[in-house]
Amino acid sequence: MSSGGTTDGASSPPPRQQTGTGRWRSMARATMVPVRTFQASARTPLLQVLKTAAAAVIAWVACSFIASDEPPIFGAIAAILVVQPSVNQSFSRAVERSIGVIVGVVVAYLVALVFGAPSWLILAAIVISLLVGWALRFPPSSTVQIPISAMLVLSVGAQTPGYAVERIVETVIGAIIGVFVNWLIVPPLAVQPAHDAVATLGREVAAIMDGLASVLSKPTDEKFRTLLLVEARLLRPMQTKALATLETAEDSLRFNPRRSAHRDVLKTDAALMTMLGTVVTRVLGMTRAVNDHFDDELRSEPMTASIAEELRRAAHDLRLVMENVAPSSRDVERLSDPEPALTAPIQTLSPDPSHWILIGSLLEDLRRVREEILGAVDDLH
Structure with missing residues (x-):
């Protein structure tokens, strides 16, 4: 046994006793816990x-x-x-x-x-x-x-x-x-929180598609891909929250004398939320498939670069939709190119047998995403 080492049978040092002040602080924290449970997270207006x-x-x-x-x-x-x-x-x-x-x-x-x-x-x-x-x-x-x-x-x-x-x-x-x-007396409205929640969900979906394009077009490590999958899975709670805020907004408009000025905005957000529901499902599936079946040879496939480019264009167009339907939302990053990027047909080539299922699923999901986003872009124009 070297000096400074410990034998296997040596017992660990006893835990340090709390001082009187430490015990009082612990008791105070324990006493405050029940009080805090009766406090709301935000004050009533x-x-x-x-x-x-x-x-x-x-x-x-x-x-x-x-x-x-x-x-x-x-x-x-x-x-x-x-x-x-x-x-x-x-x-x-x-x-x-x-x-x-x-x-x-x-x-x-x-x-x-x-x-x-x-x-x-x-x-x-x-x-x-x-x-x-x-x-x-x-x-x-x-x-x-x-x-x-x-x-x-x-x-x-x-x-x-x-x-x-x-x-x-x-x-x-x-x-x-x-x-x-x-x-x-100023009947309350909950339209703006729903507006912001839908816009935030759309921008997050666009960010996930940009991340997928990066995975398919340039070298990335496993940590990046895992983090991207975690962020994609968080789209579901965001979608649930946005749907809940839409229901609250719709409830706030019933019997409200100011409902006529906000009804069209809520109707647009509801239609946009329907589109985002499909896009979220497809983007989450694409992220999971890439994370589960990724290998370094995937980027060498002839169609991978085209899929990555289409993902970037779809992300651009989705941000364009968010910018047009939510111009008053906070922290919206304005696009330098205000025109739709649209898409070009992808030339289908036979992939490697180890990748053909992944490539095929990405193409089908991308097709559905493109249809939903382009339908929203056409409605804006």
Whole structure:
């Protein structure tokens, strides 16, 4: 054994004990973890908060004229819950809450009519209300509202004549006010995030095609090809995100007074997303095939250089489409050549037997990619 070495039986040194300060820091971090889980990744827009507050105040004032004996809590709560990120969601939430209150009041009335007023009646009404919501397939918001309304009617309204009817009217008025305020005061739109997501996906697809052209036309190492495959696989999550933002944008346009100015943009983005769906599938397949079957002799094939050139042209034309349909998107790199590169027929030659399956699959995928992109280019012109 050399000096400074260790024998196989030597035990490793014990872990260093934490100092008092270190233990306190660890405890503080552990304590903060549950707190952070209750925090959203982004703040709610201040305008949304102000609209919610305005709806609650207006609902409180309006409903106070209906029943002066009771504070209009139901109306204020309905207005607060109804103000949502889109007018369509506000309308849906208003209907759900109104139905929940009405059904809850009916359940409370029927339960009291059948069982009288024993001490366990409220608990029975809660259970029955939840089962009614489940049986009628109500959404969670309405299902929860039913037992709450029934419980309040039985506990508070039992001694107050007309309490149930007043609460129904109060809830409906608060819901209507919430929808109206959200519709009137700068109704939110989610078109721009969808616009940017579609444009970003298109530019990333073009970058993958340029990377494939580099693999087929010049020497690259395995690390470059593996990284290219990883980036190509990330196109799927980007595609899913873009589709989700399109659905959110479409939802924000329903019942929105500003929808006419943005409907054409969203329609174009949806059509472009359909085209990108096909292109993403083909480009991902091409990247996977090249990564799985690549060898150094592939670049010597007569058609490889032509395929690489067609990939570069397709990437150029796809960027051209993105530039035309998303001129307001941020970080868009303007093309030096604003004209479509189009394509030229590839002269088919017999490849080496070890490459003919890969070459054939690349040609077929490239044909589909070219058709989709050129169709979009023709629509722009």
